Amino acid sequence: MIKLAKLNNRPEIFHSIQGEGKNLGKPSVFIRLSLCNLYCKWCDTDYTWNWVGTNYVHNNSVRPGYQKFDKDEMIALLTDEEILDTLSDFNCDNIVITGGEPLIQQKSIIPMLTLMHERNPDFHIEYETNGTFVPMSELDALSHQYNVSIKLSNSGVAYEDRICPEAISYFANSPKSNFKFVVDTESDLQEVQDIIDQYHISNKVVYLMPQGSSIDSLRQKQQWIVEVCKQYNYNYSDRLHIYIWGDKRGV
Numbered sequence: 001m002i003k004l005a006k007l008n009n010r011p012e013i014f015h016s017i018q019g020e021g022k023n024l025g026k027p028s029v030f031i032r033l034s035l036c037n038l039y040c041k042w043c044d045t046d047y048t049w050n051w052v053g054t055n056y057v058h059n060n061s062v063r064p065g066y067q068k069f070d071k072d073e074m075i076a077l078l079t080d081e082e083i084l085d086t087l088s089d090f091n092c093d094n095i096v097i098t099g100g101e102p103l104i105q106q107k108s109i110i111p112m113l114t115l116m117h118e119r120n121p122d123f124h125i126e127y128e129t130n131g132t133f134v135p136m137s138e139l140d141a142l143s144h145q146y147n148v149s150i151k152l153s154n155s156g157v158a159y160e161d162r163i164c165p166e167a168i169s170y171f172a173n174s175p176k177s178n179f180k181f182v183v184d185t186e187s188d189l190q191e192v193q194d195i196i197d198q199y200h201i202s203n204k205v206v207y208l209m210p211q212g213s214s215i216d217s218l219r220q221k222q223q224w225i226v227e228v229c230k231q232y233n234y235n236y237s238d239r240l241h242i243y244i245w246g247d248k249r250g251v
């Protein structure tokens with residue numbers, strides 16, 4: 001069984017456009033898996049990991065009425081077949097497997113990927129991953145693109161939790177990878193530079209994306225981030241879905 005995030009009592013599988021990174025604008029079906037091994041303070045999917053009884057601190061904690069999530073209530077268990085059935089409702093080949101951190105469940109999703117490939121060899125499978133797990137060879141053989149978002153210190157996550165040298169080396173050496181860094185202030189740039197230098201990542205596969213879940217917070221950072229992208233030949237990524245729908249789930 002595969003653990004998906006639950007939205008309105010239904011598994012969070014939705015048809016939208018890719019709002020971030022290399023495939024921005026591409027019609028895509030998103031499969032949102034539950035669970036994450038990290039605890040970013042600005043995470044917009046805290047309902048996949050900030051469970052009752054944990055002591056993670058999230059920016060939302062200061063909002064009146066914020067409550068941590070009941071793990072049982074927030075997870076939908078699905079079979080491969082059930083997920084495949086849902087995918088067949090959409091006329092869409094680009095599949096984004098996201099989370100949470102989807103590679104926590106990599107072993108469980110390999111049979112689903114096999115089935116997907118059998119049903120439709122044109123499916124293009126991409127992942128939104130935090131870059132702390134090495135993909136298994138069986139998963140890699142059925143996958144096309146890794147959008148690797150290594151977390152910086154602005155996430156509030158401890159260095160040893162967010163930086164996994166073995167996994168970063170794997171992704172740095174895979175032609176399927178691009179690297180999407182969530183940046184907040186100019187002081188984040190040195191960390192980006194240090195990572196890409198250390199792992200010999202080409203600037204051409206780097207995307208800088210502003211941190212923010214509102215149009216205002218994204219807009220405030222656009223100009224300086226674009227100037228940095230021009231200077232270093234990084235790519236700029238916005239968060240198009242926020243402009244279109246705001247900070248909503250399932251879009």
Ligand SMILES: Nc1nc2[nH]cc(C(=O)O)c2c(=O)[nH]1
Nearest residue numbers: 017018019020098128241251
């Ligand atoms: N439209 C849209 N694009 C996205 N790209 C990455 C997303 C994610 O939450 O991983 C996401 C998302 O939630 N919605």
Ligand code: SF4
Nearest residue numbers: 036039040043100130
């Ligand atoms: S790695 Fe991604 S899903 Fe996990 S806490 Fe950070 S932003 Fe959220």
Ligand SMILES: [Mg+2]
Nearest residue numbers: 044045098099
């Ligand atoms: Mg998101």
